Amino acid sequence: MKGQQVVKCPHCRGNKVKSSGTASKRLFWLGVISCITLIGIPAGLILILTYLLMKRSKLRLNFICQKCKRAFKVNEDVYQRYVKSIS
Numbered sequence: 155m156k157g158q159q160v161v162k163c164p165h166c167r168g169n170k171v172k173s174s175g176t177a178s179k180r181l182f183w184l185g186v187i188s189c190i191t192l193i194g195i196p197a198g199l200i201l202i203l204t205y206l207l208m209k210r211s212k213l214r215l216n217f218i219c220q221k222c223k224r225a226f227k228v229n230e231d232v233y234q235r236y237v238k239s240i241s
């Protein structure tokens with residue numbers, strides 16, 4: 155993980171944080187891959203749907219610190235800057 159400086163853990167000031175929103179992107183690709191294998195289509199669609207729901211829900215503003223394992227929230231603005239900084 156790159157050392158982003160946008161979101162820092164409020165508990166230990168660490169910058170190794172993980173967002174539920176960016177983690178859900180993996181669900182999307184997993185869904186796409188499942189859809190390629192014909193049998194996987196139902197599961198794939200569920201994964202893609204979950205991703206879309208996550209993308210719209212406030213859940214994506216939840217972060218987990220990798221260092222102290224505590225969860226915290228950021229606001230929309232900070233989240234957008236975070237996404238830009240890691241992409």
Ligand SMILES: [Zn+2]
Nearest residue numbers: 163166219222
């Ligand atoms: Zn922490």
